[in-house]
Amino acid sequence: xxxxxxxxxxxxxxxxxxxxxxxxxxxxxxxxxxxxxxxxxxxxxxxxxxxxxxxxxxxxxxxxxxxxxxxxxxxxxxxxxxxxxxxxxxxxxxxxxxxxxxxxxxxxxxxxxxxxxxxxxxxxxxxxxxxxxxxxxxxxxxxxxxxxxxxxxxxxxxxxxxxxxxxxxxxxxxxxxxxxxxxxxxxxxxxxxxxxxxxxxxxxxxxxxxxxxxxxxxxxxxxxxxxxxxxxxxxxxxxxxxxxxxxxxxxxxxxxxxxxxxxxxxxxxxxxxxxxxxxxxxxxxxxxxxxxxxxxxxxxxxxxxxxxxxxxxxxxxxxxxxxxxxxxxxxxxxxxxxxxxxxxxxxxxxxxxxxxxxxxxxxxxxxxxxxxxxxx
Amino acid sequence: xxxxxxxxxxxxxxxxxxxxxxxxxxxxxxxxxxxxxxxxxxxxxxxxxxxxxxxxxxxxxxxxxxxxxxxxxxxxxxxxxxxxxxxxxxxxxxxxxxxxxxxxxxxxxxxxxxxxxxxxxxxxxxxxxxxxxxxxxxxxxxxxxxxxxxxxxxxxxxxxxxxxxxxxxxxxxxxxxxxxxxxxxxxxxxxxxxxxxxxxxxxxxxxxxxxxxxxxxxxxxxxxxxxxxxxxxxxxxxxxxxxxxxxxxxxxxxxxxxxxxxxxxxxxxxxxxxxxxxxxxxxxxxxxxxxxxxxxxxxxxxxxxxxxxxxxxxxxxxxxxxxxxxxxxxxxxxxxxxxxxx
Numbered sequence: 001x002x003x004x005x006x007x008x009x010x011x012x013x014x015x016x017x018x019x020x021x022x023x024x025x026x027x028x029x030x031x032x033x034x035x036x037x038x039x040x041x042x043x044x045x046x047x048x049x050x051x052x053x054x055x056x057x058x059x060x061x062x063x064x065x066x067x068x069x070x071x072x073x074x075x076x077x078x079x080x081x082x083x084x085x086x087x088x089x090x091x092x093x094x095x096x097x098x099x100x101x102x103x104x105x106x107x108x109x110x111x112x113x114x115x116x117x118x119x120x121x122x123x124x125x126x127x128x129x130x131x132x133x134x135x136x137x138x139x140x141x142x143x144x145x146x147x148x149x150x151x152x153x154x155x156x157x158x159x160x161x162x163x164x165x166x167x168x169x170x171x172x173x174x175x176x177x178x179x180x181x182x183x184x185x186x187x188x189x190x191x192x193x194x195x196x197x198x199x200x201x202x203x204x205x206x207x208x209x210x211x212x213x214x215x216x217x218x219x220x221x222x223x224x225x226x227x228x229x230x231x232x233x234x235x236x237x238x239x240x241x242x243x244x245x246x247x248x249x250x251x252x253x254x255x256x257x258x259x260x261x262x263x264x265x266x267x268x269x270x271x272x273x274x275x276x277x278x279x280x281x282x283x284x285x286x287x288x289x290x291x292x293x294x295x296x297x298x299x300x301x302x303x304x305x306x307x308x309x310x311x312x313x314x315x316x317x318x319x320x321x322x323x324x325x326x327x328x329x330x331x332x333x334x335x336x337x338x339x340x341x342x343x344x345x346x347x348x349x350x351x352x353x354x355x356x357x358x359x360x361x362x363x364x365x366x367x368x369x370x371x372x373x374x375x376x
Numbered sequence: 377x378x379x380x381x382x383x384x385x386x387x388x389x390x391x392x393x394x395x396x397x398x399x400x401x402x403x404x405x406x407x408x409x410x411x412x413x414x415x416x417x418x419x420x421x422x423x424x425x426x427x428x429x430x431x432x433x434x435x436x437x438x439x440x441x442x443x444x445x446x447x448x449x450x451x452x453x454x455x456x457x458x459x460x461x462x463x464x465x466x467x468x469x470x471x472x473x474x475x476x477x478x479x480x481x482x483x484x485x486x487x488x489x490x491x492x493x494x495x496x497x498x499x500x501x502x503x504x505x506x507x508x509x510x511x512x513x514x515x516x517x518x519x520x521x522x523x524x525x526x527x528x529x530x531x532x533x534x535x536x537x538x539x540x541x542x543x544x545x546x547x548x549x550x551x552x553x554x555x556x557x558x559x560x561x562x563x564x565x566x567x568x569x570x571x572x573x574x575x576x577x578x579x580x581x582x583x584x585x586x587x588x589x590x591x592x593x594x595x596x597x598x599x600x601x602x603x604x605x606x607x608x609x610x611x612x613x614x615x616x617x618x619x620x621x622x623x624x625x626x627x628x629x630x631x632x633x634x635x636x637x638x639x640x641x642x643x644x645x646x647x648x649x650x651x652x653x654x655x656x657x658x659x660x661x662x663x664x665x666x667x668x669x670x671x672x673x674x675x676x677x678x679x680x681x682x683x684x685x686x687x688x689x690x691x692x693x694x695x696x697x698x699x700x701x702x703x704x705x706x707x708x709x710x711x712x713x714x715x716x717x718x
Contacts, residue, residue, distance in 0.1 A: 010700040046646075051702030109385040118567060118643070125568075221701055343394065362707055369703040372690045374624050375546055375662070 007220030008047075016225035017052040023232045024054040032058040032184045033231055034326060036174060037191035038065030038352070039219050045359070047221045051370055057232065060185065060326030061356055063173050066141045067093045068324070068348035068355060069273040074166040075099035076303040078138045081164065081295065082112035087130065088164075089123035090138035092116045096351050100303075104138075120152040120163075127161035136295045140166045144193045146284050147258045150265035153286070153293050164295040167284035169268050170194055171202055176277050178210045182327050185212070187231045192218040192246040197262070199254025200244045211240050218246040265290055274348050275320030320347035323356050330360040337361060395605075396420070415467075415537055420614075422463040422601065423530075425537035432537045434469035436460055437529040445489065445523060447565040449557070449577030450653070452526060453496030458653055459604070460530040461504045461581045466540070466600045466656065469532025470587035474509035475501070478527040483518045493524070504581035506530070538590075540601040540611075541618030547598055548665035549623060549685035550658045552585060552678045553578065554631045555608050559650020560639045571642065573635035580654035585677045589658065592671040596664035601657050606709050609648045611657050612685075612695050613708040619659075622691035628700045631680040649709040659687065 024031055035041065041061045044050055053059055063069050076099040082088045088104065095105040095114065108114040117123045120137055127135035139149045146167040153163060174188060190203060195216045203214040213234035217227025227245045234240060244250050264287075271283035286294040295301070317335055322328040330336045330349070340346040342358055349355035388398045399420070408418035414432070415425035423436030440456040450458075457475065464472050477497070481490070501507060508528075557578040564571050582602075590597060599619065603611035608630070616623045632640075632647055640647045654677060660668045665683050672678030688696075695706040 008700075013701050042644075045704060046699070048697065048699040048702035048704040051704065105385060109383045116567070118569065122567075343397075362705065369691075369696050369705070372622070372624060372688055372696060372703075374686045374688065 007218075007222045009222065013049075013052065013221050013225055016222065016229055017054075020057065020225065020229050020232060021054040023229065023236055024057045027232070027236050030056045030058060031186055031232060031235060032060055032326065033187045033189060033228070033235075034060040034062040034177065034185045035189040035191075036062040036064040036170060036177075037189075037194070038067070039191065039193065040064065040189060040217070040224060043219045043221065043224055049221060049224060052225070053228075057228070058326070059189075059228070061324065062177055062188075062326070063273060063276050063324045064170075064191065065348070065352050065355070066145070066168055067091075067097055068320070068352050069168060069173075069276060070094070070097055070140050070166045070348070071272045071274045072098070072100055073272075073303055075103065077164060077296075077301050078104055078136075079107045079112075080301050080303050080305065081136055081299060082107045082114060084299065085113070086299070087113045087115060087126065087133050087135045088138050089115045089117045089126055089135055091118075091140060093352065094138060094140055096345070097348060098345050098351065120149045124152050124157050124161055127158045131158065131160055134160050134162070136162050136164050136299075138164045138166065140168075142168055142170050142191070142194050143197050143262060143284075144191075146266060147197055147255075147262050150261045153265050153290055154261065157293060162293050162295040162298050163286065165266070165285055167266065168273065168279075169282055169284055171198070171206065172268070172281045173273060173276065173279050174206055175209070176279055176282075177325055178206070178212060180325050180327070183325065185326060186235050187213040187215070187240075189224075189227050189231060190214050190216045192216055192223070192250055195244075195246070195250045195254065197255050197258045199252050200242050200250055201252050202254070203242045207240050207242055213240040214242045216242070216244045216246050216250050218249065275318060275322075275324060277321065318347035320349045320357070323349055330357045333357070415539070419539070419541070421540055422466040425467060425534075428533075431533050431535050432468075434464050434467040434532045434534055434537065435529065436463040436467065437527065438463065439525060439527040441522065441525050442562065443522075444562075444565055445493070447577055448561045448575060450579035451493060451496050452524060453493040454500045455579050455653055456526040456528050457497060457500040457504060457506070458579050458581045460528040461506055461583050462602045462654070462656075464530045464532045465583040465586040466538060466602050468534035468536055468538035468590065470534075470583040470590065472504070472506040472530050472532040472583070474531060475506055476510050476512075476527075476529040477508045478512040478514075480514045480516060480521055480525040482521045482523050483515060485524060490524075500581065504583055506581075538597070538600050540599050540615050542598045543615055543619035543621050543623075543659040543687045544598055544661075545621055545687050545689045546662050547621075547659045547687040548662050548683050549612070549625070549687065550660055550665060550668055550672070550681060550683055551603075551608070551631065552582065552589075552656045552658070552672050553654070553680040554633050554636065555603070555652060555655065556632060556636045556640065556647025556650050558653040559607060560636050560643070560645065560647065563643065563645065563650070564639060569643075571635075571639050573638060574633070575635045575639055578652055578654035580677055582654055582656060582677055585672065585675045586656060588671055588675055588678075589668060593660060593664045593668045596661040597658055597668070598661065599659035603652045603655055603657050605651050607647070607649045607651055608657065609646070609695065609706050610709055612706070613693070615657065615659065616687075616695060617693040619687070620692045621687040621689065622694050622696060623685050623687055624696045624698055625685040625706065626698050629682055629684045631682050648706065662686075
């Protein structure tokens with residue numbers, strides 16, 4: 001059992017929270033900022049940081065969970081491949097994400113061969129162990145994890161290994177959110193790990209275009225609080241720019257070797273993010289020279305077969321996108337707590353433990369727990 | 377069951393809400409309405425209590441499947457004995473009268489492995505002070521069962537059946553040691569993760585530890601449960617819901633080994649959500665909490681015992697997690713914990 005960790009000091013956290021409250025008070029009106037990273041929401045939830053945020057500061061969970069924004073047809077592709085008898089290797093949190101009629105977990109219950117892996121190299125290992133079988137790595141995640149996928153693709157994987165890429169690229173979606181009609185977001189907290197790859201200068205054109213500040217922040221409680229303090233200070237001063245509060249990992253130019261590898265394997269192309277919109281350049285697909293490891297080229301994936309027996313009508317009513325954009329809350333959704341519950345989720349916000357709908361379903365909104373007294 | 381396929385899914389065996397819903401819908405409804413004078417299926421406790429004279433016969437049963445069969449700190453044989461001995465202890469029967477053992481084997485199962493499992497069964501029985509008194513063996517065709525399944529049933533007597541539903545506001549919540557060891561050790565072994573450090577299952581028979589606790593604190597102990605599948609989070613939810621109290625859990629007081637803390641962070645898995653196989657959660661009157669912890673700490677299996685929470689009247693059925701930074705509600709695990717990508 002270890003000593004308290006440097007970036008998890010509750011005393012320092014309270015002092016940062018006090019600074020944050022003072023800054024928001026100085027602004028004198030409600031302020032909304034958005035983080036675009038599932039790991040930020042995870043850390044905020046895990047450490048109970050929301051209860052430390054000032055009441056007038058709305059920290060909106062943006063489209064930053066790569067699992068949540070994996071679109072229905074992408075899940076369908078995985079399901080169809082699995083039903084063709086191909087082994088699907090993927091990250092654990094993809095299993096429950098609903099497709100049109102089935103999730104990968106549903107397919108598994110019907111006998112499909114689904115394997116949970118922790119890294120692309122584990123999927124390659126799996127393929128090596130079963131040379132007679134086709135193994136498809138259903139690859140999800142942002143540029144951070146896409147680099148790991150690229151690394152195994154360039155490293156001569158076995159012939160029976162291929163990749164179904166649902167990788168997404170974060171910078172373009174920030175543009176979409178900033179331009180959404182009705183968006184009240186005044187600043188962005190950018191993901192420290194993605195910026196480790198891209199560098200922080202990738203956000204500079206965004207700041208110039210939208211006049212909104214971006215702060216790159218890490219994932220420990222103090223990282224997040226310090227990032228928010230910086231962001232709110234920039235909003236207060238009206239001096240939008242990029243600030244890197246995660247210098248122990250993130251540099252201006254980022255990891256050049258990783259970027260070279262990333263763009264050698266992938267190209268950015270437009271595509272839908274679940275519930276958000278069509279995001280120009282938001283999807284990462286394999287370049288043509290890697291066609292031999294591209295599952296979309298190797299197999300015929302006809303997802304329309306899935307749609308014959310259950311029209312995806314519920315999905316049309318899902319407002320996950322507006323919820324992720326911070327414009328609506330789950331109570332505005334006609335499906336919430338009726339057709340859409342954690343056991344049978346319609347939208348991705350009900351799948352992930354960090355999803356807004358899942359949290360509201362479990363806890364009835366955002367509960368105030370500070371009043372409960374514990375006897376001495 | 378999934379509305380789409382109408383088939384049982386793995387998450388319905390994960391020890392969380394989905395599993396409870398399946399059991400309630402499928403099994404409890406019919407059996408709970410049949411006459412039975414004692415603690416029966418309807419209670420959904422760790423076992424049943426049948427009144428005999430002025431004592432109670434405790435009966436509990438458990439089927440054991442685990443992958444891999446041998447894992448750091450234990451194996452399927454050890455867990456088969458511990459699971460049932462510990463469930464008896466949780467009901468107050470700390471000196472089991474005997475166990476049954478049914479084994480289902482897959483055609484082709486390695487006999488040398490079976491021999492090792494048998495030796496582990498015997499060694500663990502010695503440790504727990506219990507004997508297997510009857511058994512059954514079946515062999516099924518290749519592919520019809522996955523390797524080996526072991527069922528054990530245990531019986532024991534107690535004067536006072538211990539329940540999991542009698543927490544009172546003000547009670548302290550005590551755990552008998554570090555949390556999350558078994559779940560994370562097995563998960564790391566299952567997925568071939570070569571994590572450095574000493575990640576090891578805690579699987580152990582804790583009947584003598586519980587006997588010492590009951591002897592020292594008697595009626596001050598209000599409720600007990602072993603936090604197996606679904607982990608501490610699931611056990612606390614069940615106890616809080618059945619007892620109609622809220623529990624404020626002080627996260628920084630929950631004992632974790634460095635290895636578990638690190639593995640949990642790497643895999644994105646909350647140690648509070650994974651199984652323990654040698655621990656108990658005990659609800660104890662506030663004025664006896666220190667004495668209980670002191671007693672537990674004198675036992676080799678209770679060295680890391682600690683007070684981790686307090687029962688309150690607010691938010692019955694919920695676990696309010698105080699992280700040291702702020703508070704949040706602890707979610708009840710739903711199905712097997714899956715490693716996160718981000």
